[in-house]
Amino acid sequence: MEGTRIRRLEERDIDAAIALTDLEAWGYTREDFQRLLALSPDGCFAAERYGRVVGVLTTTTYDDLAFLGAVIVAPELRGKGVGKEMMEAALAHLRATGVRTVQLNAYLNAIPFYERLGFHREYEVIRWHGLAKAGERVRGIRPVRAEDLTGLARMDAKYFGANRQKLLARLAKEFPSTFLVAENRGRLRGFIVGNPSGASCEIGPWVVEPGSRRVATDLYRALIDSAGASQVALSGPSQNGALLEFVSESRFKEVFRALRMWWGANEFPGDPAGLWAVGGLEKG
Protein backbone atom coordinates (compact mmCIF):
# COMPACT_ATOMS: atom_id res chain seq x y z
CA MET A 1 0.00 0.00 0.00
CA GLU A 2 1.40 3.39 -0.97
CA GLY A 3 3.06 5.19 1.95
CA THR A 4 3.73 1.92 3.79
CA ARG A 5 7.24 0.68 4.43
CA ILE A 6 8.15 -2.80 5.69
CA ARG A 7 11.21 -2.77 7.95
CA ARG A 8 12.84 -4.69 10.79
CA LEU A 9 10.97 -4.70 14.11
CA GLU A 10 13.18 -3.08 16.77
CA GLU A 11 13.16 -3.01 20.56
CA ARG A 12 11.71 0.54 20.41
CA ASP A 13 8.64 -0.82 18.52
CA ILE A 14 7.62 -3.21 21.29
CA ASP A 15 5.05 -0.86 22.88
CA ALA A 16 3.39 -0.36 19.47
CA ALA A 17 3.47 -4.12 18.82
CA ILE A 18 1.78 -4.81 22.17
CA ALA A 19 -0.85 -2.11 21.51
CA LEU A 20 -1.71 -3.86 18.21
CA THR A 21 -1.75 -7.42 19.57
CA ASP A 22 -3.81 -6.29 22.60
CA LEU A 23 -6.59 -5.36 20.17
CA GLU A 24 -7.00 -9.10 19.53
CA ALA A 25 -6.39 -9.94 23.25
CA TRP A 26 -3.41 -12.15 22.33
CA GLY A 27 -1.73 -11.40 25.66
CA TYR A 28 1.79 -10.68 24.38
CA THR A 29 4.07 -9.07 26.97
CA ARG A 30 7.27 -7.06 26.64
CA GLU A 31 9.21 -10.20 27.62
CA ASP A 32 7.52 -12.18 24.82
CA PHE A 33 8.60 -9.67 22.14
CA GLN A 34 12.08 -9.34 23.69
CA ARG A 35 12.44 -13.13 23.53
CA LEU A 36 11.31 -13.19 19.88
CA LEU A 37 13.76 -10.41 18.98
CA ALA A 38 16.60 -12.13 20.85
CA LEU A 39 15.93 -15.42 19.00
CA SER A 40 15.66 -13.86 15.52
CA PRO A 41 16.81 -10.21 15.60
CA ASP A 42 16.64 -9.86 11.80
CA GLY A 43 13.49 -11.95 11.35
CA CYS A 44 10.80 -9.77 12.92
CA PHE A 45 9.06 -7.13 10.83
CA ALA A 46 7.00 -3.96 11.22
CA ALA A 47 4.85 -2.15 8.66
CA GLU A 48 5.32 1.60 9.15
CA ARG A 49 3.07 4.32 7.79
CA TYR A 50 3.91 8.00 8.30
CA GLY A 51 6.08 7.10 11.31
CA ARG A 52 3.45 4.85 12.93
CA VAL A 53 3.69 1.06 13.30
CA VAL A 54 0.56 -0.35 11.62
CA GLY A 55 1.55 -3.98 11.30
CA VAL A 56 3.72 -6.61 12.95
CA LEU A 57 4.95 -10.09 12.10
CA THR A 58 7.59 -12.27 13.81
CA THR A 59 9.60 -15.27 12.66
CA THR A 60 11.78 -17.67 14.63
CA THR A 61 14.24 -19.85 12.75
CA TYR A 62 15.40 -23.30 13.85
CA ASP A 63 17.83 -24.91 11.40
CA ASP A 64 16.19 -24.61 7.99
CA LEU A 65 12.70 -24.39 9.48
CA ALA A 66 11.13 -21.07 10.44
CA PHE A 67 8.01 -20.47 12.49
CA LEU A 68 6.00 -17.36 11.66
CA GLY A 69 3.53 -15.62 13.96
CA ALA A 70 1.99 -12.58 15.65
CA VAL A 71 0.75 -11.42 12.23
CA ILE A 72 -1.46 -8.38 12.65
CA VAL A 73 -2.46 -5.23 10.78
CA ALA A 74 -4.15 -2.17 12.36
CA PRO A 75 -7.94 -2.67 11.98
CA GLU A 76 -8.53 0.44 9.84
CA LEU A 77 -5.92 -0.71 7.30
CA ARG A 78 -6.95 -4.34 6.88
CA GLY A 79 -7.83 -5.58 3.41
CA LYS A 80 -5.52 -3.06 1.68
CA GLY A 81 -2.52 -5.33 1.05
CA VAL A 82 -0.37 -4.48 4.12
CA GLY A 83 -0.54 -8.03 5.53
CA LYS A 84 0.44 -9.51 2.18
CA GLU A 85 3.40 -7.09 1.85
CA MET A 86 4.69 -8.02 5.32
CA MET A 87 4.31 -11.73 4.57
CA GLU A 88 6.11 -11.43 1.23
CA ALA A 89 8.98 -9.49 2.86
CA ALA A 90 9.27 -12.11 5.62
CA LEU A 91 9.15 -15.07 3.21
CA ALA A 92 11.76 -13.45 0.93
CA HIS A 93 14.02 -12.83 3.96
CA LEU A 94 13.63 -16.42 5.18
CA ARG A 95 14.27 -17.88 1.72
CA ALA A 96 17.41 -15.74 1.37
CA THR A 97 18.73 -17.07 4.69
CA GLY A 98 18.34 -20.70 3.54
CA VAL A 99 15.00 -21.55 5.18
CA ARG A 100 13.20 -24.28 3.22
CA THR A 101 10.06 -24.73 5.30
CA VAL A 102 7.89 -22.16 7.05
CA GLN A 103 5.22 -23.20 9.53
CA LEU A 104 2.56 -21.24 11.39
CA ASN A 105 -0.56 -21.65 13.50
CA ALA A 106 -3.35 -19.80 11.73
CA TYR A 107 -6.46 -18.43 13.37
CA LEU A 108 -9.29 -20.02 11.44
CA ASN A 109 -10.46 -16.67 10.00
CA ALA A 110 -7.01 -16.07 8.50
CA ILE A 111 -6.67 -19.42 6.65
CA PRO A 112 -7.68 -18.00 3.21
CA PHE A 113 -5.11 -15.18 3.66
CA TYR A 114 -2.32 -17.75 4.16
CA GLU A 115 -3.60 -20.08 1.43
CA ARG A 116 -3.37 -17.23 -1.07
CA LEU A 117 0.31 -16.91 -0.10
CA GLY A 118 0.96 -20.62 -0.77
CA PHE A 119 0.51 -22.17 2.69
CA HIS A 120 -0.95 -25.68 3.02
CA ARG A 121 -3.24 -27.08 5.72
CA GLU A 122 -1.85 -29.56 8.22
CA TYR A 123 -3.63 -30.21 11.55
CA GLU A 124 -5.52 -28.33 14.26
CA VAL A 125 -3.86 -26.93 17.34
CA ILE A 126 -6.28 -26.48 20.24
CA ARG A 127 -6.06 -23.79 22.92
CA TRP A 128 -7.24 -24.81 26.41
CA HIS A 129 -7.67 -23.06 29.77
CA GLY A 130 -7.98 -25.09 32.95
CA LEU A 131 -8.00 -25.12 36.71
CA ALA A 132 -5.08 -26.90 38.30
CA LYS A 133 -5.41 -28.95 41.47
CA ALA A 134 -2.63 -28.45 44.01
CA GLY A 135 0.51 -30.05 42.64
CA GLU A 136 2.44 -32.89 44.22
CA ARG A 137 6.09 -33.66 44.44
CA VAL A 138 6.88 -36.35 41.89
CA ARG A 139 9.95 -38.54 41.76
CA GLY A 140 12.17 -38.62 38.69
CA ILE A 141 11.35 -35.00 37.74
CA ARG A 142 13.91 -32.25 38.31
CA PRO A 143 14.76 -28.74 37.07
CA VAL A 144 16.71 -28.58 33.83
CA ARG A 145 20.51 -28.33 33.92
CA ALA A 146 22.73 -26.67 31.31
CA GLU A 147 24.23 -30.06 30.40
CA ASP A 148 20.76 -31.45 29.50
CA LEU A 149 20.20 -29.00 26.65
CA THR A 150 21.97 -30.81 23.82
CA GLY A 151 20.27 -34.13 24.61
CA LEU A 152 16.89 -32.47 25.18
CA ALA A 153 17.10 -30.61 21.87
CA ARG A 154 17.92 -33.88 20.08
CA MET A 155 14.93 -35.64 21.66
CA ASP A 156 12.68 -32.61 21.04
CA ALA A 157 13.69 -32.45 17.35
CA LYS A 158 12.11 -35.89 16.73
CA TYR A 159 8.71 -34.50 17.66
CA PHE A 160 9.00 -30.78 16.89
CA GLY A 161 10.75 -31.45 13.57
CA ALA A 162 13.89 -29.27 13.98
CA ASN A 163 16.51 -28.41 16.60
CA ARG A 164 15.18 -25.81 19.07
CA GLN A 165 18.27 -25.74 21.32
CA LYS A 166 18.56 -21.93 21.21
CA LEU A 167 14.95 -21.58 22.38
CA LEU A 168 15.40 -24.24 25.09
CA ALA A 169 18.60 -22.53 26.32
CA ARG A 170 16.82 -19.18 26.53
CA LEU A 171 13.84 -20.72 28.41
CA ALA A 172 16.21 -22.53 30.83
CA LYS A 173 17.72 -19.15 31.72
CA GLU A 174 14.38 -17.37 32.03
CA PHE A 175 12.50 -20.11 33.90
CA PRO A 176 15.08 -22.12 35.86
CA SER A 177 12.59 -23.48 38.43
CA THR A 178 9.69 -24.18 36.05
CA PHE A 179 11.62 -25.87 33.22
CA LEU A 180 11.48 -29.48 34.36
CA VAL A 181 12.83 -32.67 32.84
CA ALA A 182 11.92 -36.32 33.30
CA GLU A 183 14.90 -38.60 33.50
CA ASN A 184 14.65 -42.34 33.84
CA ARG A 185 17.76 -44.55 34.21
CA GLY A 186 19.94 -41.85 32.69
CA ARG A 187 17.61 -41.30 29.72
CA LEU A 188 15.66 -38.08 29.09
CA ARG A 189 12.00 -38.95 28.49
CA GLY A 190 10.44 -35.53 28.28
CA PHE A 191 10.31 -31.95 29.51
CA ILE A 192 7.84 -29.21 30.36
CA VAL A 193 8.26 -25.45 30.60
CA GLY A 194 5.96 -23.18 32.59
CA ASN A 195 5.79 -19.39 32.34
CA PRO A 196 4.03 -18.44 35.60
CA SER A 197 2.26 -15.12 36.02
CA GLY A 198 0.41 -14.65 39.31
CA ALA A 199 -1.90 -17.61 39.89
CA SER A 200 -1.80 -18.75 36.29
CA CYS A 201 0.81 -20.58 34.29
CA GLU A 202 1.26 -20.74 30.51
CA ILE A 203 2.53 -24.22 29.68
CA GLY A 204 4.79 -25.06 26.74
CA PRO A 205 6.84 -26.39 25.21
CA TRP A 206 5.86 -29.75 26.75
CA VAL A 207 7.31 -32.72 24.88
CA VAL A 208 7.20 -36.37 25.90
CA GLU A 209 8.10 -39.60 24.11
CA PRO A 210 4.90 -41.13 22.68
CA GLY A 211 3.52 -43.95 24.83
CA SER A 212 4.70 -42.29 28.07
CA ARG A 213 1.48 -40.73 29.34
CA ARG A 214 2.61 -41.29 32.93
CA VAL A 215 5.77 -39.24 32.29
CA ALA A 216 3.66 -36.44 30.76
CA THR A 217 1.29 -36.27 33.75
CA ASP A 218 4.18 -36.48 36.24
CA LEU A 219 5.81 -33.50 34.51
CA TYR A 220 2.52 -31.60 34.66
CA ARG A 221 1.95 -32.34 38.38
CA ALA A 222 5.52 -31.36 39.25
CA LEU A 223 5.17 -28.12 37.27
CA ILE A 224 1.95 -27.16 39.10
CA ASP A 225 3.82 -27.77 42.36
CA SER A 226 6.84 -25.66 41.34
CA ALA A 227 4.78 -22.84 39.82
CA GLY A 228 2.18 -22.81 42.62
CA ALA A 229 -0.40 -22.21 39.88
CA SER A 230 -4.17 -22.62 40.17
CA GLN A 231 -4.94 -21.84 36.51
CA VAL A 232 -3.21 -23.12 33.40
CA ALA A 233 -3.28 -22.35 29.68
CA LEU A 234 -1.77 -24.38 26.86
CA SER A 235 -2.07 -25.04 23.11
CA GLY A 236 -1.45 -28.53 21.78
CA PRO A 237 -1.97 -30.62 18.62
CA SER A 238 -5.32 -32.30 18.02
CA GLN A 239 -3.37 -35.34 16.78
CA ASN A 240 -2.01 -36.28 20.19
CA GLY A 241 -4.69 -38.70 21.49
CA ALA A 242 -3.12 -39.01 24.95
CA LEU A 243 -3.19 -35.20 25.31
CA LEU A 244 -6.88 -35.11 24.33
CA GLU A 245 -7.64 -37.71 27.04
CA PHE A 246 -5.61 -35.74 29.59
CA VAL A 247 -7.37 -32.40 28.95
CA SER A 248 -10.77 -34.11 28.97
CA GLU A 249 -10.06 -35.87 32.30
CA SER A 250 -8.67 -32.61 33.71
CA ARG A 251 -11.86 -30.80 32.54
CA PHE A 252 -9.90 -28.12 30.70
CA LYS A 253 -12.01 -25.81 28.56
CA GLU A 254 -11.36 -25.43 24.84
CA VAL A 255 -10.94 -21.70 24.07
CA PHE A 256 -10.29 -21.76 20.31
CA ARG A 257 -8.65 -23.72 17.51
CA ALA A 258 -5.86 -22.75 15.16
CA LEU A 259 -4.67 -24.59 12.04
CA ARG A 260 -1.04 -25.64 11.59
CA MET A 261 0.01 -24.72 8.06
CA TRP A 262 3.26 -25.06 6.14
CA TRP A 263 4.90 -23.35 3.17
CA GLY A 264 7.83 -24.29 0.92
CA ALA A 265 9.06 -27.87 1.18
CA ASN A 266 7.35 -29.77 4.02
CA GLU A 267 10.67 -31.15 5.27
CA PHE A 268 10.18 -30.82 9.02
CA PRO A 269 6.83 -32.45 9.83
CA GLY A 270 7.93 -33.80 13.24
CA ASP A 271 5.56 -36.12 15.11
CA PRO A 272 2.67 -34.46 16.96
CA ALA A 273 2.18 -37.63 19.05
CA GLY A 274 5.11 -36.41 21.18
CA LEU A 275 3.95 -32.79 21.43
CA TRP A 276 1.81 -31.97 24.48
CA ALA A 277 2.04 -28.17 24.24
CA VAL A 278 3.58 -25.81 21.72
CA GLY A 279 6.19 -23.30 22.89
CA GLY A 280 3.89 -20.46 21.79
CA LEU A 281 1.48 -20.23 18.87
CA GLU A 282 3.89 -17.77 17.20
CA LYS A 283 7.15 -19.70 17.61
CA GLY A 284 6.15 -23.37 17.50
Ligand SMILES: CC(C)(COP(=O)(O)OP(=O)(O)OC[C@H]1O[C@@H](n2cnc3c(N)ncnc32)[C@H](O)[C@@H]1OP(=O)(O)O)[C@@H](O)C(=O)NCCC(=O)NCCS
Ligand atom coordinates in the same frame (compact mmCIF):
# COMPACT_ATOMS: atom_id res chain seq x y z
C1 LIG B 1 -5.08 -11.46 8.73
C2 LIG B 1 -4.47 -10.09 8.47
C3 LIG B 1 -3.07 -10.02 9.04
C4 LIG B 1 -4.42 -9.91 6.93
O1 LIG B 1 -3.81 -8.66 6.64
P1 LIG B 1 -4.49 -7.66 5.59
O2 LIG B 1 -3.60 -6.51 5.39
O3 LIG B 1 -5.88 -7.38 6.06
O4 LIG B 1 -4.56 -8.60 4.29
P2 LIG B 1 -4.27 -8.15 2.78
O5 LIG B 1 -5.09 -6.95 2.49
O6 LIG B 1 -2.81 -8.04 2.56
O7 LIG B 1 -4.85 -9.41 2.02
C5 LIG B 1 -4.08 -10.22 1.14
C6 LIG B 1 -5.01 -11.16 0.43
O8 LIG B 1 -5.65 -12.03 1.38
C7 LIG B 1 -7.06 -11.86 1.33
N1 LIG B 1 -7.57 -11.92 2.70
C8 LIG B 1 -7.10 -11.22 3.76
N2 LIG B 1 -7.80 -11.56 4.87
C9 LIG B 1 -8.71 -12.48 4.47
C10 LIG B 1 -9.73 -13.20 5.13
N3 LIG B 1 -9.93 -13.09 6.45
N4 LIG B 1 -10.49 -14.05 4.40
C11 LIG B 1 -10.31 -14.19 3.07
N5 LIG B 1 -9.35 -13.54 2.39
C12 LIG B 1 -8.57 -12.69 3.08
C13 LIG B 1 -7.29 -10.50 0.70
O9 LIG B 1 -8.54 -10.43 0.09
C14 LIG B 1 -6.15 -10.43 -0.28
O10 LIG B 1 -6.47 -11.19 -1.43
P3 LIG B 1 -5.87 -10.81 -2.89
O11 LIG B 1 -4.37 -10.90 -2.78
O12 LIG B 1 -6.45 -11.83 -3.78
O13 LIG B 1 -6.34 -9.42 -3.13
C15 LIG B 1 -5.33 -8.94 9.05
O14 LIG B 1 -6.61 -9.00 8.53
C16 LIG B 1 -5.43 -8.94 10.57
O15 LIG B 1 -4.64 -8.29 11.25
N6 LIG B 1 -6.42 -9.68 11.14
C17 LIG B 1 -6.59 -9.76 12.59
C18 LIG B 1 -5.48 -10.52 13.25
C19 LIG B 1 -5.36 -11.94 12.73
O16 LIG B 1 -6.30 -12.70 12.71
N7 LIG B 1 -4.13 -12.30 12.32
C20 LIG B 1 -3.82 -13.61 11.83
C21 LIG B 1 -3.28 -14.42 12.94
S1 LIG B 1 -2.96 -16.10 12.43
